[in-house]
Amino acid sequence: MSSPFSALPLDLISEIFGHLEWNDLLRVRLLSHAFLDATEQRSIWFSLYQTYSSYEPRTLWPDRNISDYTTKELENLILSWKGVGMRWSKSGTAPSSENSLALSDGAQASQLIPGGRWLVSGMSSGDVHFYDLLSSHAVARLVIPVSLTQASSCNIRVKLSIDMEGDKFVFAFRLAVLLLPIPTRLGHGESVYIPADSCFIRIYRVTVDSTEAGSEELQTELLASHVHKSYIISYCYALSLLHNHVAYSIHHRAEEKTTFDSHLFVINWTKHPENEKRSMPGVYAGVSTTTPIKVCSVITRNSKSFLVDCIASRKPSPLPYTSNLRAQRCVRRI
Known part of the structure; x- marks a missing residue:
C-alpha cells in the first residue's frame, strides 16, 4: 500500500527531500519509485553540494565546472567525497584504488x-x-x-x-x-x-x-x-x-x-x-x-x-x- 506522501507532486517531494542529508536520501529512495525519482532531481544534489563546499577547511572540490556535471555525476561527486571521509577515519584501511603514472623524463x-x-x-x-x-x-x-x-x-x-x-x-x-x-x-x-x-x-x-x-x-x-x-x-x-x-x-x-x-x-x-x-x-x-x-x-x-x-x-x-x-x-x- 502506497503512502499518501508518495502521491504528492514530484516537485513538492523534491523540495522536502532537499532538507535531508546524503545518507537519508539513499535510504528513502529504497521505499518507492516516487521517492527514487525525487532523489534523482538535480536540485537536491546541487543544494547538498552548495552546503558541503561551504565547509571550512574546504575539502570538496570538483574537477571541472559544476555546470558540466550531470545529475548522476554530481551525486557521485558527493558520495565519493563522503566515502573518502569515512574511510579516512578508519585506521588500517587500504586505499580503494591506486594509479601508477610514468612521468616524462626530467x-x-x-x-x-x-x-x-x-x-x-x-x-x-x-x-x-x-x-x-x-x-x-x-x-x-x-x-x-x-x-x-x-x-x-x-x-x-x-x-x-x-x-x-x-x-x-x-x-x-x-x-x-x-x-x-x-x-x-x-x-x-x-x-x-x-x-x-x-x-x-x-x-x-x-x-x-x-x-x-x-x-x-x-x-x-x-x-x-x-x-x-x-x-x-x-x-x-x-x-x-x-x-x-x-x-x-x-x-x-x-x-x-x-x-x-x-x-x-x-x-x-x-x-x-x-x-x-x-x-x-x-x-x-x-x-x-x-x-x-x-x-x-x-x-x-x-x-x-x-x-x-x-x-x-x-x-x-x-x-x-x-x-x-x-x-x-x-x-x-x-
Whole structure:
C-alpha cells in the first residue's frame, strides 16, 4: 500500500527531500519509485553540494565546472567525497584504488590539484605539463611552454605552488611557477654547472573548458611575472602562493659579499605599477638568515597581514619579528 506522501507532486517531494542529508536520501529512495525519482532531481544534489563546499577547511572540490556535471555525476561527486571521509577515519584501511603514472623524463616538481583529476608537473626544460588521471592513458599535455631565451643551454630547476579559487561553481586555480635556470658548459669531458644569476616567477590562472567532443581542456592565462636578480643564486628552497601573495626562499650571494645567505621574500603580485600586468612590485619582506629557510605557507588575515610558517635546518639567528626557535611561525603586518 502506497503512502499518501508518495502521491504528492514530484516537485513538492523534491523540495522536502532537499532538507535531508546524503545518507537519508539513499535510504528513502529504497521505499518507492516516487521517492527514487525525487532523489534523482538535480536540485537536491546541487543544494547538498552548495552546503558541503561551504565547509571550512574546504575539502570538496570538483574537477571541472559544476555546470558540466550531470545529475548522476554530481551525486557521485558527493558520495565519493563522503566515502573518502569515512574511510579516512578508519585506521588500517587500504586505499580503494591506486594509479601508477610514468612521468616524462626530467620531471622536477609535481602537484596534485584538489579534486584528484589533474596532476601538474614541472619539467627540467621549463615546460609545465598536465595529466588527466581519469583518462585511461594519462599522457602529458603541454600547457605552459618554456619561454626563457637561455632554456636550450640550461638545466632548469622548477618549483610549483597551487592556490584554488574560492568559487564553488567554476573550477579555477592560480599556479605559481618558479624557474631557476642553471647554465651548463662542457669541460673535461663532462657537464659543469655555472651558477645562475636570476630566477623567474610567473603566476597563471588555469581554467577548464569543455570541447565539442565532450572532453575537457585546461586553459592558462599569465597574470604576472617577476625576475629576481642576484650575483649568484645556488638554490630555491620553496615556493608558496596564496591569494594575493607569493613567497619564496632562495640561497644566494650578493655581488658585494663573499658568503651565501638565505632570504625569504613575500610579494603582493596583484599590485602592478601603472597597471602593467606582467610585472611585480618590490619585495614586501626580505628576511636574512644564516641557515636555509623553507617556506611552508602564506596566509592572509583580514587583508592586513601575512603569516609564513618557516622551518630552519638549524637554529637560525634572531629574525626581525620572530623568536629564536628551531621551528617558528613568523607573522608580519603588511
